[in-house]
Amino acid sequence: MSGSPKRLTMEELDRLCHRRQAAGVPMAAYAGPLARHVADGDRRLLKLLYDDSAAALRLWNFLLTEEDRLHEARAAGRKIVGTMKDLGTVPVMAYALPNLVAFYPDGAWWTPCVMELSEGLFGIAQSLGLGDAMCPVRAMAGAFINRAHFPLPDLLTCSVGATCDDFSAIAQRLESLGYPILWWEMPSRRQPDPDEPAATLPGGFRAPESQVALVRSELDRVRAALSELAGSPLADEALAAGIREANRVRGILGRLRRLAYTADPCPMPALEMLIAEMLAIHFCSDRAESVAVLTELLDEVRRRADEHVGVLPAGAARLFWVNPVADLRVMNLLEDCGARLCGTEYLFCHALDAIPQDLPPMEALARMALADPMVGPSADRAARVVRDARAFGAEGVVVSRIPGASHCALEGAVIGGIVRDELGLPVVELEVPPVADPLWPTLKTRLEALVETVLDRRTR
Amino acid sequence: MKTVVYSSPFVPAEWIAAHGVRPRRIRPDPAAASPSPYGPVLGAGPIMGVCPYARAFMGEVLSAPAAGAAVFTTTCDQMRRAAEWAGRACHPGTATSRAVAGGAAPWHGPPKAGRLASRGGGPPVFLMNVPATWQTPAAARLYRDELRRLGRFLVHLGGTAPSRDRLAETLEAYDARRAALRGALGTLSARQASEAIARFDLGSEKVSGTLRLKVPDTFSDAAPDLPRGTPVALVGGPLMRGDSRIFDVLEKAGGVVVLDGTESGARTLPAPVDRRRLRDDPLMELVDAYFGTIPDAFRRPDALLYQWLGRELAASAARGIIVWRYVWCDMWAAAAARLRETTGLPVLDLDVSGDPARQPSRLGRAVPGGGAGASPAGLARSAGRIQAFMEVLK
Numbered sequence: 001m002s003g004s005p006k007r008l009t010m011e012e013l014d015r016l017c018h019r020r021q022a023a024g025v026p027m028a029a030y031a032g033p034l035a036r037h038v039a040d041g042d043r044r045l046l047k048l049l050y051d052d053s054a055a056a057l058r059l060w061n062f063l064l065t066e067e068d069r070l071h072e073a074r075a076a077g078r079k080i081v082g083t084m085k086d087l088g089t090v091p092v093m094a095y096a097l098p099n100l101v102a103f104y105p106d107g108a109w110w111t112p113c114v115m116e117l118s119e120g121l122f123g124i125a126q127s128l129g130l131g132d133a134m135c136p137v138r139a140m141a142g143a144f145i146n147r148a149h150f151p152l153p154d155l156l157t158c159s160v161g162a163t164c165d166d167f168s169a170i171a172q173r174l175e176s177l178g179y180p181i182l183w184w185e186m187p188s189r190r191q192p193d194p195d196e197p198a199a200t201l202p203g204g205f206r207a208p209e210s211q212v213a214l215v216r217s218e219l220d221r222v223r224a225a226l227s228e229l230a231g232s233p234l235a236d237e238a239l240a241a242g243i244r245e246a247n248r249v250r251g252i253l254g255r256l257r258r259l260a261y262t263a264d265p266c267p268m269p270a271l272e273m274l275i276a277e278m279l280a281i282h283f284c285s286d287r288a289e290s291v292a293v294l295t296e297l298l299d300e301v302r303r304r305a306d307e308h309v310g311v312l313p314a315g316a317a318r319l320f321w322v323n324p325v326a327d328l329r330v331m332n333l334l335e336d337c338g339a340r341l342c343g344t345e346y347l348f349c350h351a352l353d354a355i356p357q358d359l360p361p362m363e364a365l366a367r368m369a370l371a372d373p374m375v376g377p378s379a380d381r382a383a384r385v386v387r388d389a390r391a392f393g394a395e396g397v398v399v400s401r402i403p404g405a406s407h408c409a410l411e412g413a414v415i416g417g418i419v420r421d422e423l424g425l426p427v428v429e430l431e432v433p434p435v436a437d438p439l440w441p442t443l444k445t446r447l448e449a450l451v452e453t454v455l456d457r458r459t460r
Numbered sequence: 461m462k463t464v465v466y467s468s469p470f471v472p473a474e475w476i477a478a479h480g481v482r483p484r485r486i487r488p489d490p491a492a493a494s495p496s497p498y499g500p501v502l503g504a505g506p507i508m509g510v511c512p513y514a515r516a517f518m519g520e521v522l523s524a525p526a527a528g529a530a531v532f533t534t535t536c537d538q539m540r541r542a543a544e545w546a547g548r549a550c551h552p553g554t555a556t557s558r559a560v561a562g563g564a565a566p567w568h569g570p571p572k573a574g575r576l577a578s579r580g581g582g583p584p585v586f587l588m589n590v591p592a593t594w595q596t597p598a599a600a601r602l603y604r605d606e607l608r609r610l611g612r613f614l615v616h617l618g619g620t621a622p623s624r625d626r627l628a629e630t631l632e633a634y635d636a637r638r639a640a641l642r643g644a645l646g647t648l649s650a651r652q653a654s655e656a657i658a659r660f661d662l663g664s665e666k667v668s669g670t671l672r673l674k675v676p677d678t679f680s681d682a683a684p685d686l687p688r689g690t691p692v693a694l695v696g697g698p699l700m701r702g703d704s705r706i707f708d709v710l711e712k713a714g715g716v717v718v719l720d721g722t723e724s725g726a727r728t729l730p731a732p733v734d735r736r737r738l739r740d741d742p743l744m745e746l747v748d749a750y751f752g753t754i755p756d757a758f759r760r761p762d763a764l765l766y767q768w769l770g771r772e773l774a775a776s777a778a779r780g781i782i783v784w785r786y787v788w789c790d791m792w793a794a795a796a797a798r799l800r801e802t803t804g805l806p807v808l809d810l811d812v813s814g815d816p817a818r819q820p821s822r823l824g825r826a827v828p829g830g831g832a833g834a835s836p837a838g839l840a841r842s843a844g845r846i847q848a849f850m851e852v853l854k
Binding site for chain 2: 128129130131133134158160161162163164165166168169170172173175176181183184185187188190193210214217218221377378379401404406407408409410411414
């Protein structure tokens with residue numbers, strides 16, 4: 001897997017994988033052709049285009065074998081924590097205890113896409129009263145019921161308050177079905193009043209100290225529950241070590257993002273970068289391995305950048321992407337339309353920023369949790385988008401709406417307005433359902449129009 | 461005296477009144493979000509997927525520049541975000557900390573704000589953080605601290621921070637008025653009771669044309685002949701102005717509402733205050749009366765709601781439940797199926813879409829469930845479903 005990088009079909013990637021295996025090239029224990037996942041029902045894999053590097057193959061295999069790791073962890077006597085909604089905070093705490101492993105049941109929102117709706121999760125959700133007016137994360141409820149996608153957690157936590165209503169309602173429905181949940185409050189982040197003691201959060205937002213204190217006390221309840229589950233107290237020293245390890249992941253990812261989003265030609269496709277960013281929120285259930293996976297990916301991107309080679313032609317339109325897509329294939333479409341990714345805000349920028357190491361660990365985690373872009377005003381989020389889009393040199397912004405998500409109704413217009421005002425960049429809003437094939441012509445047309453606008457502006 | 465408009469039952473009227481400001485809990489007019497004269501703001505992209513109630517309340521705030529302020533709450537995500545939208549639309553170009561107490565960074569007006577952005581001058585907006593959790597002391601403290609912050613906002617508006625005695629007296633006065641209201645509700649038809657609560661929430665029966673807060677005065681104080689029919693409970697989110705017609709639609713279909721569990725009904729009345737504790741710490745008494753007791757679908761866990769429903773459904777002998785919810789309201793959408801399970805009663809899930817002609821779905825297809833309610837035309841469309849439901853219950 002060397003030479004000029006390119007995007008491959010799954011069959012082409014699997015042939016390369018077989019060749020590597022036949023040649024005795026060392027591979028991770030979980031590595032193998034992606035076709036085995038198609039056999040398990042992951043049919044969307046057949047329609048995606050992949051980066052041709054060994055690093056990307058490892059990334060995909062790491063992602064697609066998470067369920068196996070969770071079952072292995074349980075078999076090995078480790079306790080499983082299902083952390084819901086906070087996207088990046090509780091896993092840092094859970095992985096600070098050696099006999100806990102944490103994952104996001106929320107991740108099931110991609111299952112209908114990956115299995116092209118063959119798994120029936122939305123149908124189960126519908127039968128529970130969670131219909132298609134709700135965010136695709138309702139698939140999570142179906143996954144709890146049919147127990148076919150992850151082992152049932154030993155402890156469930158869920159942040160509520162300033163979160164999306166879809167998730168809160170779905171989680172409450174789960175609790176009503178007999179899945180106890182430790183709810184913890186996430187206040188609506190606000191600007192400190194004049195003369196009110198305030199703290200600076202990772203990423204640059206500011207919040208009243210009183211809000212940080214509240215989140216700290218809520219996380220203390222989570223800490224007590226994790227300690228009880230683990231059978232040993234979660235001491236500050238262990239937490240500090242956990243924060244250092246999390247920062248290691250975030251540091252590698254930060255370097256990877258900077259290089260992948262700025263080098264020209266584009267050294268790593270948008271789809272692989274999306275998967276890589278996701279590793280930051282819970283390490284795909286193996287923190288040490290996520291470091292290794294990201295490191296190999298970073299090395300590959302560095303090599304390509306040094307050699308001035310990429311997976312796309314040089315000069316592709318540089319687009320910033322807001323919100324994760326329910327259909328992974330749309331990240332391929334972006335590139336098919338002549339664009340490349342140039343910065344992202346996938347709703348978890350707080351999981352990408354370094355957690356302060358010069359503060360008591362619970363204080364640091366509380367500040368990080370409160371920096372969640374979902375818990376503050378849309379204008380805060382827009383400010384972050386503006387800052388990062390400027391830093392990465394974006395030429396256009398795509399706001400990808402999540403069908404049914406309560407936050408998407410108004411925030412896209414706010415973000416788009418601010419981006420236009422502050423940066424003068426063209427903005428397009430899209431809505432991406434879990435399997436976007438019926439909307440393909442529309443999505444393609446809108447993305448192509450944005451690309452044309454971007455390229456046209458270069459000549460003026 | 462300045463007036464503060466709000467819609468959430470978790471905003472205590474007596475707290476506002478104790479500051480020398482007039483509280484008016486309104487039922488927003490769906491027409492307030494109509495394209496004219498504020499179409500450039502509310503008729504643009506954000507109409508897609510926006511809760512009709514949140515949109516109507518936004519519209520009401522934007523069209524009530526004479527109001528002293530508007531209070532939104534975080535009890536639902538859409539209202540939380542609507543506060544930001546309304547605050548910025550009212551005060552383009554100002555720091556949000558001034559435009560929206562509890563907001564964000566400076567901003568220069570909503571996109572395509574057109575006439576409204578250049579107009580500005582709407583009321584200041586306050587976003588009150590009502591915690592979703594309620595079983596911990598920290599949650600109650602947060603609610604109390606938010607009341608204090610609201611108090612500072614009211615003082616900034618020109619109000620006066622109340623002394624402990626003044627606060628206690630105000631609480632007592634409201635408690636007495638509320639006790640009288642509770643006593644009267646049993647003698648009124650469901651529609652009359654709903655409208656009595658609406659008038660109570662407005663603080664008086666006087667009409668302010670500027671604020672467009674009129675509630676139809678269609679009943680005398682007591683109705684000797686209450687309607688008869690198949691007893692049903694109406695449970696769910698808040699009513700908008702004019703929505704009390706739903707009670708008539710139900711009666712025409714042969715039903716009668718014996719339990720109003722909407723957000724606008726008796727369910728969200730705060731608990732009576734404890735007169736002995738009132739003098740010691742009136743603020744905490746206020747916290748207990750509101751935050752400690754009002755059952756709602758957004759609370760986590762939502763046990764209070766189901767305790768209340770279990771008790772009240774049994775007492776009312778309702779034979780069926782109609783869930784009144786707005787499209788895109790996730791909280792009540794999820795509650796409908798659970799109500800079927802927990803009560804064993806037939807449930808009609810009545811999704812209210814405001815004016816369907818102006819409320820397309822986020823996916824550009826028909827609103828799930830077909831849409832109903834809110835506007836007169838919408839209510840007429842609901843009639844068929846209600847009629848069928850009543851036939852099932854007979």
